[in-house]
Amino acid sequence: MSTLEKSLTIIELLAAKPAGLSVSAIANQVNQPASGVHRTLNELIRLGYVRQVQDQGDYALTMKLAALGVGFLGRTGVGDVAQPILDRLAQISGELIRLSVIDGDDLIWVAVAQGATSGLRYDPGQEQGVVVHLASSSGGQAWLASMSDEEALERVSRQGLTRAGATSGPGAPRTIAELLAILAETRQRGYAVSVNSYIIGMAAMAVPIMNGDKAVSCLSIAGPAVRMTVERMAELAPHLMQAAQEIGIAASGSRYFPGLHKSA
Template identity: 65%
Template sequence: MSSVLEKSLAIVELLVEHPVGLPVTTIAAMTHQPASGVHRTLQELTRLGFVRQVHAGGDYALTIKLPAMGLGFMGRAGITDVSQPVLDQLAADSGELVRLSVVDDTRLIWVAVAQGATRGLRYDPGQEQGVIVHLASTAGGMAWLSSMSDEEALALVSAQGLVRVSDNTGPNAPGSITLLLERLAQARARGYAMAVDGYIAGMAAMAVPVRYHDGPQVLGCLSIAGPAVRMTPARMQELSPALHAAAQELGAGAAGTRYFQSNVRALEHETRASA
C-alpha cells in the first residue's frame, strides 16, 4: 500500500467484517501495516467519528456513522424503494432467501435481501449486504459472467481469483477454467445460473441477470438461495419463471432510480466508445 487513503480504507474495510472490533496489533497484521501507523490512522478515524474504541486501551470498532451513510445513499439513490417490494414478493412465493446484487464497475455487490423461509431448515447468512460477490463460486456471479463473452468473464475472474479463499467454501466450486467455462455455457443454455455446494457447502442457488428494460445493459443479478436438499434442480426449474419475471420487473423499475440511471449512461458511453 502506498497512499495514506489506501491504508485508511483497508482498515475500514477490515473493520466492516469485524463489527465487534479488533485490537491494533491484529489490524496491523491483517492489513500489513506498522502498528504505529495503524494507531495514528485509528485515532484520526475516531476524531472524525467513523471509529470508536470499545473501552480504554481496548479494541477498535466502526461506529454507526459509516453504515448510516451507506443506508442513506441506498435510500436517496432509490435502490431499496424499487427493489425491496419485488424481493419480498419473490421470497414469499419461493419460500427461500432472495438477494439482489448490483454491478459496480468491475465488481458485483450484494445490496438487498428478503427471507421467505419462515420455519424449518433455511439458509440465512445475515451479513452479506455490502459484500463483494465472488464471481466463480456463486450463482449471482455466474449469472453476470454468463451475460458477457468468455474473454470478458475470464478477465474478471482472473482479477478476482478463481478460488474463493474461505474455510466454508463449498466442495463443488469450479477449480479450473475449463469447468468454469462449461458452467457458463450451461447457464446460457438453461437461462439461469446455478451454484450447488459451491459458495457454501449444503447451499444451492440460482440467479439471472437484471437487465435495464430487458435490454443488453446488465444492472445486477437476482438470486434465490436455500438448502441444497430443498433447492434441487427440479425445484429451480419450477422457480425459473418467477425469478425471470421478478428480474424483468426490477429492470423496468430501474428507470426510476438515480443510481441505475447513471449506470446505464456509463454503460451506453462505454458501448459507443468501443464501437
C-alpha cells in the same frame, strides 16, 4: 500507499470483524507498521468511524459508516423500486431473495427479502453491501454467463477464482475449465445454478437483469440445498425470470442500475 488508502484498508478489515481487533492483529492483516495503524485508528476515532471496545482493548467500527451506507442506499431509490417485487418472489419461493447491482467491475448485494419463516434459513442481513464473489456465487455466474468467455475470464482474474479469506464449498469451480463449463451450462439453461459452492449446504439460482445485450443487475434465490433441488429450481425459474424483467422495467429511472435508462 497513501494515507487515505491505509485508512480505507483498515476500515474494510474492521467491517468484516464487528467484534473488533487489536492493533497488532490489524497491523498484521493489513501489512502496516503497528505505530502507523495506531495513528490511523486514533484519527478514525476522532472522526467517529472507529471506537475502542474498552480501554487498551480492541478497535471496532462505530455505526456511523453503516448509517451512511443505509442512508445512501435509501436515497438511491433501489429499495423503493425493487423491494415489493423481491417480497413477492420471497413469498412465492419461501427462500432468500437477493438483488445485486453492477458497480464498475463489482457485483454488490444491495437488497434482500426472506421468504423462509421456519426451519433452515440464511440470515439476509449478513450480505448487504458485500461484493459478490463471481466465480462461486450464482449471481456472479449469471453475470459472467451474460458476457463472452474472454470478458468473463478477465473479470475473474481480477478478483480471483477462489474467495480470498474464505472457504468455498466443494461445488465451486477450481479451474478455469470448470468455470467455463459452468458458464456454458448457464447460457444453455437460461439461469445460473450453484450448489455447495458459495457456502456449503446452500443452493442458489440467479438470472441477470438485462438492458439489451448488457447485464445491469442480478437477481437470485438461495436456500438450503435439501430444499433447493434441481426440480425445485426448475419450478421457480419462470417466477425468477418474471421478477427480473419487472425490476428491469421498474428501475428504468434509477441511475443506480447503470445503463437501464440510457437506451430509453
